[in-house]
Amino acid sequence: MANSPSASPEKLVFKTLRDQYLHFGLPVDDIDEKTDFSIHNLKDIHATLPYISQTFRPNFFSFVFVKNGSGKYTTDDLVFDTVPGTIYFTNPGHYKSYHWKQMEEVYLVTLSESFLKENVHPDVFEEFPFLLAETVQPRVLAEAEFAEFEQLYLQINKEYLAASPYRNRIIGNLFVVLLLKIKEYFWKDYNPIYEGNRSSQIVKTFKLSLEKHYRDLISHKVEHVFRVQDYADEQFLHPNYLSNVIKIKTGKPIGTWIAEKTIAEAKSLLQNSATSIKELAWMLGFTEATHFSNYFKKHTGTSPVLYRKQHLSSS
Known part of the structure; x- marks a missing residue:
């Protein structure tokens, strides 16, 4: 369960991940502020565990891939356990907090709607309506299934760290594949209007x-x-x-x-x-x-x- 924030949650609204990390006193060296996209292993960010965040409201999409880690995260008034093999995402506008007890490989991907529109798909919400979900239940995959996603996010991470002039386009295309795999495994027939x-x-x-x-x-x-x-x-x-x-x-x-x-x-x-x-x-x-x-x-x-x-x- 998240700790009580020292400031009102209404005041903790972040447009970018960099803004959020600066507020929380976390390192931002690996975050490129010139693009509305970021990816990194949370192990490199949270040197001291356990870590309990304040409650905040992000204005960006977050995807979390937990190969080896444990804790909890809160979306609005719902609390979910985080265990090895967990995949979940959240979209802009919800109260969030997280509590990490242990982590070795936990990759966080954040991106804005603009990045989705520009580099993933102009009609991204038409093809992937689950991105508009109010609250997405986390999924826990078997090791072999999780490995498919690991291959994708590690390749995205590699491209993010590269100096290619086509970096955003490459990442965008890889992210299409990642979203298609999420759709295939979890939300093939999902329609957020009924939730x-x-x-x-x-x-x-x-x-x-x-x-x-x-x-x-x-x-x-x-x-x-x-x-x-x-x-x-x-x-x-x-x-x-x-x-x-x-x-x-x-x-x-x-x-x-x-x-x-x-x-x-x-x-x-x-x-x-x-x-x-x-x-x-x-x-x-x-x-x-x-x-x-x-x-x-x-x-x-x-x-x-x-x-x-x-x-x-x-x-």
């Missing part, structure tokens, strides 16, 4: 609607960009009620979800298409390219043109 209580269903319906709406925008099936009222209307809810549920359940305002989705799609289009900035802006619901450019720079710190040039120069 959880009423509030959980509202959140998952919103996430699926958000994903579908941006696919429809980009494929020119719709032109009108959804606002909070539109997402509320889809579920026959008052927009204030929907906003409150999303904020309480995920820790992020609904406007933040929409903004992050817009930026994730913009990054994917800038990297993976030759669409002009003007056309791209229109596809994402901006009436003027300058409005889109200002919006993109506000959220990323760089302009769409410079972002595309930087990607092309590293491809």
Whole structure:
């Protein structure tokens, strides 16, 4: 069981793993802050055991592969044992904490939605809907089955440490294989819309609607960009009620979800298409390219043109 945090959990919200480790006083030497992806053996991070974390809310996806280790981890109000052969993942917005009693080989992979969109699959949540799950039960695999995943995450780790200009693309393709293996073993027929209580269903319906709406925008099936009222209307809810549920359940305002989705799609289009900035802006619901450019720079710190040039120069 996790210890009581010294600060309010609401205040412990981390956009990146590096931010989280800096806050907890953990080493960050092996974390590349230039990419929204990281992988490492937790043994290299936690020199002193047992280790009990504070409660926090990450804004990134985490995948954990426990070849040899033991402890517990908490997601919201659910506590799970961690034993050799365990595989589990969590997605953004949930309260988390973990307690490691012993570890030899425990690999942690973290990545953002933007990295998934840019390097794994533009429609990643369509092909892998289990990534939207409210709470994912851990799985414990037999040694031979776990070895298939070990081969993949060790290869990903090798590529992460390499200096290849194609590093992110290679990692992205390897991660597709890893997700397909997870889907094959655990969630072949999984549909997150049927999981959880009423509030959980509202959140998952919103996430699926958000994903579908941006696919429809980009494929020119719709032109009108959804606002909070539109997402509320889809579920026959008052927009204030929907906003409150999303904020309480995920820790992020609904406007933040929409903004992050817009930026994730913009990054994917800038990297993976030759669409002009003007056309791209229109596809994402901006009436003027300058409005889109200002919006993109506000959220990323760089302009769409410079972002595309930087990607092309590293491809």
